[in-house]
Amino acid sequence: MFRCDYWSSREYWSRLGERCEQIVNKYGKDIVLPTEPHNDPLEVFKDTDVHKNVFRFVVFILWLKRQPNSFEWFLTIRERYPDLWRQCLYRMATL
Numbered sequence: 001m002f003r004c005d006y007w008s009s010r011e012y013w014s015r016l017g018e019r020c021e022q023i024v025n026k027y028g029k030d031i032v033l034p035t036e037p038h039n040d041p042l043e044v045f046k047d048t049d050v051h052k053n054v055f056r057f058v059v060f061i062l063w064l065k066r067q068p069n070s071f072e073w074f075l076t077i078r079e080r081y082p083d084l085w086r087q088c089l090y091r092m093a094t095l
Helices: 010-027 041-048 054-065 070-080 082-093
Strands: none
Touching: 010 054, 010 070, 010 082, 041 054, 041 070, 054 070, 054 082, 070 082
């Protein structure tokens, strides 16, 4: 598998979720993860203001993992907001 293909793989999506769980377990044990479904995760991503705080991104990812078609939404969001997505991943790497 080519390296660029990895960032679009289900394996990467799974590992991103695992990393977010580790972050919540380490830093945010009091965080209550939202459970309500939403028809448009793209809208939720925009409304979450992930640029303000990396933990918003972490919580969003964990919420998205529980949504129908989460992998496809992950690809869509990453494609539509590549700079913001990268910025959030860089911030996550510092935790």
